[in-house]
Amino acid sequence: MAVYAAHLTRSFQGTPSVFQVTAQEALGTTLKPALRKVIEYLSVLYPNKCSWCTHWYDELYLLFDCIVQYNYLKYYAASFSESFYGLLRVPISYSSEFSIGQRLPIDLERGSLALLVLLPYVKDKVGAIIDKWREDDEDGKLGKDTRGRLRSAAIKVYAILHLVYEGLQLVQLARYLRGGSPSHSLPMAALGLTLRNAPPQELPEDEYTWSDLFKNLSSGQIGSAALTFPMVGGAVVRGAEYGAFVVQLLRWWRDRGAPPPSLPAPPPPARAEAAAARNRCPLCAAAWRLPTALPVSGYIFCYTCISRHVRARGCCPVTSLPAAESSLVRVYLDTQ
Incomplete structure (x- = not known):
């Protein structure tokens, strides 16, 4: 009965708005460039120890992202950005959920991890290669041999596929907005998943919280005050989530289109x-x-x-x- 009640709780949660789903996607795309800036700063500050990190940054971020996303999918049934906005992943078909409670089925959990981690990695790698070939093509370095013609064709095919994918993604989002599809994106639709608002988490009655800690400190009961591992872990997780949100806010503030300050006119050349x-x-x-x-x-x-x-x-x-x-x-x- 408890598992059945958990199933009903997840089933009747409200459907997230289009603003929630687009905001969590924007938050997810903010982390990688933000961490890249940190790695570049460390590589400049400590070139002997951290310079190799810039060369292998994509692989290091792949490992980091895999660990983070796996833990969030395992314990919250959501990605990092989805959990921040109070969302969780729910199978469109609930046939397998009665035996596992709130956790996603294993196949959907692995599929979600692959699409959250491997798909962006492959897209970034392929995009970097295509950008390099496009620059060589503009500079006239591809040549007229078979390899050059194949690379020129790959540039055109990639541009067409990217345009088609983005168009289909926009159509999927429009269908979700109109209520014609339960999934807001193509990867979610391919896995048969949808997003729902997560139910509020209820702490056990004997759970020691931060409010209890501050209460004991303010009342002078120093001996009763203690730091527990769940408290520290929860604070670290929430700190990382809100830190990512602050980075997203700063990025928006930088790109919001404010007119740049006027610059002095450069002196004319001799x-x-x-x-x-x-x-x-x-x-x-x-x-x-x-x-x-x-x-x-x-x-x-x-x-x-x-x-x-x-x-x-x-x-x-x-x-x-x-x-x-x-x-x-x-x-x-x-x-x-």
Whole structure:
């Protein structure tokens, strides 16, 4: 009867809104770039001990993400970000749930772990390879041999598949919003899972909590005050969850589109320097290929040269003024 009651409790929980499901997805995508910044900072601070972490960051994050997501799926039937927003995963078909209570069936738990951990890892790796091939194609380095033609075809196929997948994902989200599908995403629909609001957790009557600790300290009962492992573990978990939320908030604040502060106009180049660099990229010193202007400084570069530099350094290579890749402007000049 207790297991049956748990099943009914999970079945009648309200369906999460589209804002909840999109917010938890955004939180999940924030962790990897945030931790990358921490690793890069440590590698600069301790190059002899942590420099290798930047090279193997994807694999290290894969291991870390696997441990975190497995524990959340095992104990909360949800991913890290889903648990933060008070959600849990529920099979659309409840036939196997009567024997396991709140935990997901083993096959769905393993499938969820694979899609939460392995799928983003493979997508990032394939995306990095395709980006490298695309840059080589724009720079004219792929060549006309069979390997170059295959890579050019792979770039086009990847772009088409990415567009189709994102379109299907949008359709799935629209169906979820209209009530036509119980799953908000394609991976969840493929596993036969849906999200529900998690029921409130009821602590045992004899569970020692933080409120009991502060109460004993404030009343002077120092001998009765104690720190238990569940208290410390829960505080660490909640601290990590709220820390990830703060990172997501800061990332939104940075990308919210506020107008950048006005920057001083760079000094014009000397006449002799300008004559020597006429119709040439300041980075590669060759004739312009896809001339692209950087508005913050006014210089014109090859698109491949300036996009790589701005992506890596975040500034103009000539004036060192801060710049973003989104500010690049393609120009059409008569160089004759």
